Amino acid sequence: MPRAVSLSRPTRSRKRADRYHHGDLANALVQEAVRMIHRDGVSALTLRAVGARLGVSRTALYRHYADKAALLEAVSREGFRLFRQTLYDAWDGAGRGMAGFEATGEAYVRFALEHPSHYRVMFGGDAVGHRDPRTAEDAAAAFQVLIDNLVELQGEGRIPPGEDLAYLGHYIWATVHGVAMLALDGRLSGRVETDELTRYTVARLRGGLATPMAD
Amino acid sequence: MPRAVSLSRPTRSRKRADRYHHGDLANALVQEAVRMIHRDGVSALTLRAVGARLGVSRTALYRHYADKAALLEAVSREGFRLFRQTLYDAWDGAGRGMAGFEATGEAYVRFALEHPSHYRVMFGGDAVGHRDPRTAEDAAAAFQVLIDNLVELQGEGRIPPGEDLAYLGHYIWATVHGVAMLALDGRLSGRVETDELTRYTVARLRGGLATPMAD
DNA sequence: ATCGATATGTTGTCATCGTCAACATAAGGC
DNA sequence: GCCTTATGTTGACGATGACAACATATCGAT
Numbered sequence: 001m002p003r004a005v006s007l008s009r010p011t012r013s014r015k016r017a018d019r020y021h022h023g024d025l026a027n028a029l030v031q032e033a034v035r036m037i038h039r040d041g042v043s044a045l046t047l048r049a050v051g052a053r054l055g056v057s058r059t060a061l062y063r064h065y066a067d068k069a070a071l072l073e074a075v076s077r078e079g080f081r082l083f084r085q086t087l088y089d090a091w092d093g094a095g096r097g098m099a100g101f102e103a104t105g106e107a108y109v110r111f112a113l114e115h116p117s118h119y120r121v122m123f124g125g126d127a128v129g130h131r132d133p134r135t136a137e138d139a140a141a142a143f144q145v146l147i148d149n150l151v152e153l154q155g156e157g158r159i160p161p162g163e164d165l166a167y168l169g170h171y172i173w174a175t176v177h178g179v180a181m182l183a184l185d186g187r188l189s190g191r192v193e194t195d196e197l198t199r200y201t202v203a204r205l206r207g208g209l210a211t212p213m214a215d
Numbered sequence: 216m217p218r219a220v221s222l223s224r225p226t227r228s229r230k231r232a233d234r235y236h237h238g239d240l241a242n243a244l245v246q247e248a249v250r251m252i253h254r255d256g257v258s259a260l261t262l263r264a265v266g267a268r269l270g271v272s273r274t275a276l277y278r279h280y281a282d283k284a285a286l287l288e289a290v291s292r293e294g295f296r297l298f299r300q301t302l303y304d305a306w307d308g309a310g311r312g313m314a315g316f317e318a319t320g321e322a323y324v325r326f327a328l329e330h331p332s333h334y335r336v337m338f339g340g341d342a343v344g345h346r347d348p349r350t351a352e353d354a355a356a357a358f359q360v361l362i363d364n365l366v367e368l369q370g371e372g373r374i375p376p377g378e379d380l381a382y383l384g385h386y387i388w389a390t391v392h393g394v395a396m397l398a399l400d401g402r403l404s405g406r407v408e409t410d411e412l413t414r415y416t417v418a419r420l421r422g423g424l425a426t427p428m429a430d
Numbered sequence: 431a432t433c434g435a436t437a438t439g440t441t442g443t444c445a446t447c448g449t450c451a452a453c454a455t456a457a458g459g460c
Numbered sequence: 461g462c463c464t465t466a467t468g469t470t471g472a473c474g475a476t477g478a479c480a481a482c483a484t485a486t487c488g489a490t
Contacts, residue, residue, distance in 0.1 A: 025438080047477065057440050059478080064438090068477065120340060125400045140404070167415050170397070170407050174416065175386075178393025182385070185340045189355070192385050200382050200428065201389065208423055213415065240467080262448065272469050274449080279467090283448065 026064040028054055030074050037075070037117035042124060047071070072121055073135055079118030080138035086111050087145040098158060098206065101149055105176055105202035112180035113194065119184065123177070146173060153209065160212040168213070172205055241279040243269055245289050252290070252332035257339060262286070287336055288350055294333030295353035301326050302360040313373060313421065316364055320391055320417035327395035328409065334399065338392070361388060368424065375427040383428070387420055 022028065032050050047068055048058040065071040090107030091100040112119040122139070130136050147169050153159045159168070179201050183194040237243065247265050262283055263273040280286045305322030306315040327334040337354070345351050362384050368374045374383070394416050398409040 022439080046475085048475085058476095059441085060439050062439095062478075123396070123400065124340075125335060125396070139402075143404075166404075166407050167412060170403060170412055171390075171394075171416050171419060174393030174397050174412075175390045176393070177397060178389030178391070179386075181338070181340070181396060182389050182392060185338065187338075187354075188385060189358075189381075192381050197382060197385055197389075201386050204386060204423055204426075204428065207426055208419055211419075211422060213419065237468080261446085263446085273447095274470085275468050277449075277468095 022054070022056060022060070025054070025056065025060060026074075029061055029064060029071060030078055033071055033075055034078075034117045037121065042072075042117070042120055045072075069129075069131070073130070073132055075118060075121045076130075077132070077135050077138050079115065079122045080135070080142050082115070082118065083111055083122070084138070084142040084145060087142060091145060091149055096149075096152060097156065098153070101153060101209075102202050102206060104146065104149055105172075105205060106198055108176040109180045109183065109194070109198045109201075112184055116184055119180065123181070143169070143173060159209050163213060168209075175201060175205060237269070237271060237275075240269070240271065240275060241289075244276055244279060244286060245293055248286055248290055249293075249332045252336065257287075257332075257335060260287075284344075284346065288345070288347055290333065290336045291345075292347070292350050292353050294330065294337045295350070295357050297330070297333065298326055298337070299353070299357040299360055302357060306360060306364055311364075311367060312371065313368070316368060316424075317417050317421055319361065319364055320387075320420060321413055323391040324395045324398065324409070324413045324416075327399055331399055334395065338396070358384070358388060374424050378428060383424075390416060390420060 029050060032053050033045060036050060036053070037045055045068075047061055050071075051058045051060055054060075061071065065074060087104050087107055090103040094100040094103035130139075147165060150159060150165045150169055150172075154161065154163065154165065159165075179194075179198060182188055183197070188194060188197065244265060247268050248260060251265060251268070252260055260283075262276055265286075266273045266275055269275075276286065280289060302319050302322055305318040309315040309318035345354075362380060365374060365380045365384055365387075369376065369378065369380065374380075394409075394413060397403055398412070403409060403412065
C-alpha cells in the first residue's frame with residue numbers, strides 16, 4: 001500500500017510522493033490530530049489512527065512527541081498561537097478603541113466555535129497540563145491581547161483610572177470563556193442563540209467598562 | 216483478603232461486614248469514583264481500580280451501570296442535584312432578593328472549587344453526553360434556581376421589566392461558569408485571587424442588573 | 431564520492447483497560 | 461424448602477499507549 005503522503009507544509013526536498021521519510025511529520029501529526037478530534041472528540045483520539053491516516057506506522061509519532069499528552073500539548077500550543085493572532089487581528093482590524101473591544105469579544109467566541117478541537121484541548125482542563133512552559137507563554141500571550149485592549153481604553157479614559165486591569169481582564173476573560181464553553185457543550189437551551197448571546201454578552205461587558213469598581 | 220465494605224449510605228440490611236452482596240454498590244461506586252477523580256483526574260479513572268477500592272471484582276459495576284460513561288453520568292447527575300440544593304440554600308439562606316443573588320453567585324464558584332470532580336464531570340464537555348434524559352433535567356433544575364432568582368428580582372423592580380431573563384440568565388451563568396472553570400484549571404495568574412475575583416465578578420453582575428439591555 | 435553519525439520510521443511485544451460471556455452465589459417470594 | 465431473580469466472579473478478547481530492537485534515510489566531514 002503506497003503511503004498517502006499529503007504534506008500540509010511541504011519541505012523543499014520533496015523528491016518522491018512515496019518515501020520512507022515523511023518530511024514534516026511533526027506538523028502533519030498535529031494537523032491530523034486536530035482533524036480527528038474535530039470529527040470524534042478528544043477522548044476518541046487514537047495514536048494508531050493518527051498514524052494510519054498519515055500512512056505512517058503507529059509509533060512514528062514517538063520520534064517527534066514524547067507521548068500522547070505531548071502531541072495534545074502541541075495542538076494546544078498551535079491553538080493558542082492561532083488564537084492570539086485571531087484576537088489581535090480582530091482588535092486591530094476594527095480600529096482598536098471601543099469598537100476593537102467589541103470585535104475582540106465576538107472574535108473570542110467565534111474562534112472557539114470555529115476551532116472547537118483546538119479550544120477544547122486548550123481549555124480541556126484535565127487532559128493537558130502544560131508540561132512545556134512555552135505552552136503557558138503562548139496562552140499568556142493570547143490573554144495579553146485583551147489586557148492591551150484594556151490598557152488602551154484606560155489610557156483613553158474609557159475605563160476609570162483606578163481600575164485594576166488584572167481583575168477586570170480576568171472577569172472579562174471568564175465571561176467570554178464561559179459563553180464559549182456553554183455554547184461548545186451545547187448547553188444553550190432552546191431560544192437562546194449563540195450569536196445573539198455573544199452580542200448580548202459583549203454589549204453588557206462594554207457597558208460595564210465605565211463603571212468604577214470601588215472595593 | 217476481607218472486602219472493604221464501607222457503605223456511604225448503608226441499607227437497613229447490614230448484617231455482616233464481609234459478604235457476597237455489597238448492599239448498595241450502585242451508590243458506593245459513584246462515591247468511590249468521585250473520590251478517585253478528585254485524586255487523579257477523570258482521565259485516570261479506571262473501572263478496575265474503582266472495583267478494587269470497594270473490595271469488589273472489576274466487572275461488578277456492570278450490574279448497575281451499562282458502561283463507564285453511564286457511571287460518569289451518574290456522577291454528573293448526583294453533582295447536579297447537589298449543585299441545585301447548594302444554590303437554592305445559598306439563595307434562600309441569604310433571604311433572597313439582591314443579597315440572595317450575590318450569595319448564589321458566590322456559592323456557584325465555591326461549589327465548583329469544593330467539588331471539582333463533580334463539576335468537571337458535569338461540565339466536562341467531551342466525555343459525558345447526557346444519554347439519560349434525566350441528566351438534562353437535573354441540569355436544568357440547577358439552572359432554574361438562577362432563573363427563579365432573576366424572576367423575583369424582576370418582580371421587585373430590581374431588573375427592568377422588559378429584560379429577557381433567558382438571555383440575562385445565560386449571560387450570568389456563563390460568567391460564573393467561566394470564573395469557576397478558569398479557577399479550576401489553575402489559569403488565574405499571579406496576583407489574582409479566586410475568592411476576590413469571585414466577589415469582584417458577582418459585584419459587577421449585580422451592578423449590571425439594573426441596566427436595561429435595549430437591543 | 432563515501433562513510434559514518436544521526437535522525438527518522440518500522441516491527442515485535444507487553445501491560446492495562448473496557449467489555450462480554452459463562453458461571454457462581456445470595457435474596458426473596460411462592 | 462424451592463425456584464426465580466438479582467448480584468457478583470472468573471476467563472477471555474480486542475484495542476490502546478508505550479518501550480525496545482531493528483531498518484533506512486539524510487547529511488556533514490573528509
